[in-house]
Amino acid sequence: MTIEEAQKEVDQWINTYGVRYFNELTNMTILTEEVGELARVMARKYGDQSFKEGEKDNIADELTDILWVLLCIANQTGVDLTKSFKDNLVKKTQRDNKRHISNHKLNSNKDEQ
Structure with missing residues (x-):
């Protein structure tokens, strides 16, 4: 299922x-x-x-509850999450394409920290 399809499914369910x-x-x-x-x-x-x-380990269910509400908010505010996600990925790539690679904290051995 694509993000676009998920937004449509949520909208259909709500309605x-x-x-x-x-x-x-x-x-x-x-x-x-x-x-x-x-x-x-x-x-x-x-x-x-x-x-x-x-209590139980229900991470998948909790993540899906979050996704559901995010899709609701996107639908009701007119946000196309597919387009927005693609745009955000471009933004992050342009901004951070060297940032994490050159972060010594991420590239060093944990034992050395």
Whole structure:
């Protein structure tokens, strides 16, 4: 599925089952909440915290929840994420094409840091 197809699928789902989009501010708040849920799982899986009883490692589901809300926000604000992503990739490539390669922190052995 392409990004364009995903945007269309979300729009179709919203218009069929969701009645309407939540307003932009509500979706921004939901996005923040979903990122927090991902952060909780990451802290337990990769950080020093442990999972509480009943919690599970559901990184894929949390990432997909974030993607869903991002697609909603893009749809309701008229952003073509396919075009925007391509433009952003060009921007990053032009800006950072030597930056990371010449970063000694990224290229040195971790034991030397």
